[in-house]
Amino acid sequence: MVEAKRPVDVAVGILLRPNGDVLLGQRPDGKPYAGYWEFPGGKVEPGEDILAALKREFVEELGIEVISAEEWCGVEYVYPHAHVRLHFFISREWRGEPQSLEGQAFAWQGQVAVTPLLPATIPLLEWLDQLRYARQAVNQSVEGPL
Numbered sequence: 001m002v003e004a005k006r007p008v009d010v011a012v013g014i015l016l017r018p019n020g021d022v023l024l025g026q027r028p029d030g031k032p033y034a035g036y037w038e039f040p041g042g043k044v045e046p047g048e049d050i051l052a053a054l055k056r057e058f059v060e061e062l063g064i065e066v067i068s069a070e071e072w073c074g075v076e077y078v079y080p081h082a083h084v085r086l087h088f089f090i091s092r093e094w095r096g097e098p099q100s101l102e103g104q105a106f107a108w109q110g111q112v113a114v115t116p117l118l119p120a121t122i123p124l125l126e127w128l129d130q131l132r133y134a135r136q137a138v139n140q141s142v143e144g145p146l
């Protein structure tokens with residue numbers, strides 16, 4: 001039987017470019033689910049604010065300064081190695097280009113085609129598409145011919 005563990009808060013960031021591309025990273029060797037793709041982020045430290053954790057992880061992993069981010073949705077998931085409470089943020093405003101500071105691969109994706117993805121992150125892609133398509137539909141109705 002899998003031992004019940006207390007949930008661990010994780011701050012996760014989706015960098016969203018104006019063209020709709022999002023940044024994914026590949027989990028490096030030595031971590032559970034090594035080789036799986038995820039949105040960048042990591043565990044919140046005890047007493048740490050979740051947005052502060054997000055900003056810290058982006059500096060540590062990618063050398064990126066997140067200027068602003070809005071909390072978008074939360075997902076709980078029980079893995080064999082941990083019970084996680086994921087806090088997904090969307091950021092459209094950051095400074096710097098991603099660098100592979102922990103030896104991980106990363107990729108900007110429109111339709112996300114990298115596989116495999118962490119199981120808890122898979123449903124997010126459909127929600128993200130709805131967000132992006134809804135935005136395009138609004139733009140079309142505003143900018144399209146009358």
Ligand SMILES: Nc1nc2c([nH]c(=O)n2[C@H]2C[C@H](O)[C@@H](COP(=O)(O)OP(=O)(O)OP(=O)(O)O)O2)c(=O)[nH]1
Pocket residue numbers: 010011012031037038039040041042043044077079082084086118119120121
């Ligand atoms: N960053 C990130 N983590 C995710 C996603 N989806 C998902 O299930 N997780 C899970 C995997 C891990 O169990 C947990 C993140 O913990 P981690 O081990 O990567 O965090 P960390 O970088 O702080 O790791 P460490 O200091 O313990 O090495 O959240 C996602 O999209 N992004």
